[in-house]
Amino acid sequence: xxxxxxxxxxxxxxxxxxxxxxxxxxxxxxxxxxxxxxxxxxxxxxxxxxxxxxxxxxxxxxxxxxxxxxxxxxxxxxxxxxxxxxxxxxxxxxxxxxxxxxxxxxxxxxxxxxxxxxxxxxxxxxxxxxxxxxxxxxxxxxxxxxxxxxxxxxxxxxxxxxxxxxxxxxxxxxxxxxxxxxxxxxxxxxxxxxxxxxxxxxxxxxxxxxxxxxxxxxxxxxxxxxxxxxxxxxxxxxxxxxxxxxxxxxxxxxxxxxxxxxxxxxxxxxxxxxxxxxxxxxxxxxxxxxxxxxxxxxxxxxxxxxxxxxxxxxxxxxxxxxxxxxxxxxxxxxxxxxxxxxxxxxxxxx
Ligand code: COA
Numbered sequence: 001x002x003x004x005x006x007x008x009x010x011x012x013x014x015x016x017x018x019x020x021x022x023x024x025x026x027x028x029x030x031x032x033x034x035x036x037x038x039x040x041x042x043x044x045x046x047x048x049x050x051x052x053x054x055x056x057x058x059x060x061x062x063x064x065x066x067x068x069x070x071x072x073x074x075x076x077x078x079x080x081x082x083x084x085x086x087x088x089x090x091x092x093x094x095x096x097x098x099x100x101x102x103x104x105x106x107x108x109x110x111x112x113x114x115x116x117x118x119x120x121x122x123x124x125x126x127x128x129x130x131x132x133x134x135x136x137x138x139x140x141x142x143x144x145x146x147x148x149x150x151x152x153x154x155x156x157x158x159x160x161x162x163x164x165x166x167x168x169x170x171x172x173x174x175x176x177x178x179x180x181x182x183x184x185x186x187x188x189x190x191x192x193x194x195x196x197x198x199x200x201x202x203x204x205x206x207x208x209x210x211x212x213x214x215x216x217x218x219x220x221x222x223x224x225x226x227x228x229x230x231x232x233x234x235x236x237x238x239x240x241x242x243x244x245x246x247x248x249x250x251x252x253x254x255x256x257x258x259x260x261x262x263x264x265x266x267x268x269x270x271x272x273x274x275x276x277x278x279x280x281x282x283x284x285x286x287x288x289x290x291x292x293x294x295x296x297x298x299x300x301x302x303x304x305x306x307x308x309x310x311x312x313x314x315x316x317x318x319x320x321x322x323x324x325x326x327x328x329x330x331x332x333x334x335x336x337x338x339x340x341x342x343x344x345x346x347x348x349x350x
Contacts, residue, residue: 002192002199003141005348007086007184008318009061011054012177012305013045019174028170038281042177042306044162050101052111054180055158058314059112062154063087066184086184087116091150093123094140096132096157096310098339099164100125103220112156121154129215130277130338131205132310133157134346137185138203144187156182157310164217166237175280176238177306181314202264202347204256211341214244245341249279252343253287256335260345268293272330272350273320277337278302278312309338326350 018041019030033039045054060083069082093116095109102108109123128135133155140153158180165173190198219235220226253276261267274297276284281302288298299316308315313334320326330350337343 001145002188002190002197003144003185004188004190004199005183005317005350006186006188007062007064007066008182008314008321009058009063009065010179010181010315010318011057011061012043012179012315013049013054015044015046016041017044022174026167026170026173028174033174036280036282037175038300038302039175039306040303042162043179045160045178049160051097051099051158051160051180052101052108052115054160054178054311055095055097055108055112055156055182056115058158058180058182058311059083059116059154059156061318062182062184063090063116066186084117087118088120090116090118090121090152090154090184092140092143092153093118093121094126094136094153094155095123096126096128096136097159098127098129098132098217098309099159099161108158109156118154128310128338128342129340130279130307130309130312131336131340131342131344133181133313134203134334134336134344135205135342137183137200137346138205140185141200141203144185151187153185154182155185155314156180157312157314159309159311161238161307161309164236164238169237171242172238172240175307177308179305179308179311179315181311181316181318183314183317198349200346200348202260203344204259205344206252206256206342208248208341208343211244211248214241214248215239215339215341246280246283248341249283249337250286250290252337253283253335254290256343256345257287257291257293257333260333260347264347266331266347268297270331271297271333272327273297273299273325274333274335275299275313275316275320276335278305278316279307279337
């Protein structure tokens with residue numbers, strides 16, 4: 001039995017903010033941001049939009065595809081009908097995010113479960129920073145493989161990071177954007193081993209908690225709780241040591257790609273595409289030089305979306321899928337890294 005992806009979806013807010021837009025109010029420039037990160041734009045959610053709203057849209061698009069809906073995926077009544085039907089077949093919803101609607105509870109996954117009408121689904125969030133989708137997919141695969149009657153899982157990565165940024169800190173605020181991506185994973189009759197094998201065939205999940213403070217939401221948890229009546233000046237926005245994260249990320253991408261290829265006896269030539277977490281194009285370039293893998297093997301859309309954390313890999317997967325760039329049998333490698341610190345990757349045979 002294989003764990004196959006039978007539907008993909010994404011949702012990004014319509015409001016697009018370019019580097020030049022930012023430089024009008026911040027001491028930065030299009031030239032600096034592009035040359036240091038590869039980022040040109042980011043999409044920013046309007047005030048009333050929370051993470052679950054983007055997650056819900058991405059999920060509907062993935063569910064509708066899983067149900068065979070082939071029309072325009074944006075907000076059509078037919079899409080919603082197809083998605084609502086497919087939602088009833090979902091056994092588990094797993095949502096990776098660093099920017100949940102609420103701290104602690106309810107989980108963002110539960111909010112999505114309710115709005116989808118996924119009445120038989122369990123639902124939970126995964127906190128693994130930008131590696132959340134990779135952790136989520138493997139967790140879903142584990143649950144589906146247990147033989148306890150679960151057949152389908154919805155795995156989502158969703159973020160509204162721009163709401164937790166310090167917009168005066170040019171070293172961090174230019175890097176991030178909002179969005180969501182989702183997949184429907186199904187336990188199918190296809191073989192999981194041998195030459196005809198399909199689906200999620202290998203995953204690496206790793207962590208280095210010693211670096212946790214280099215990417216941190218300091219306030220609001222039990223370590224540094226908000227106190228009633230307190231005026232909060234600092235610590236509510238994401239704090240980042242860019243250099244430390246950069247060095248960690250280059251090694252994480254390099255080590256994960258090498259380990260996945262070794263474990264599956266693959267060379268770069270065997271891979272149809274590598275989808276790295278879209279944090280900084282320079283991180284990908286540095287890693288690929290170490291790995292000696294050609295630039296064309298890596299899918300990059302960071303120019304358009306910036307870093308959407310847990311959403312970046314499923315957004316990229318959906319873009320490729322919907323534009324017909326994925327063929328049956330293609331070997332796809334995903335690589336994620338981020339807060340925790342966490343890292344890892346998947347090998348998926350499409
Ligand atoms: N615009 C203009 N100048 C900027 C700037 C901006 N947006 N951000 C920083 N600078 C300046 C700094 O103030 C510094 O100026 P100084 O030399 O006068 O002090 C200079 O640029 C160099 O800063 P530095 O931090 O050394 O730049 P860098 O080349 O290391 O790039 C990052 C900074 C953040 C782009 C890079 O470290 C990075 O991408 N790190 C990983 C971050 C990440 O991916 N996080 C999420 C992981 S999931």
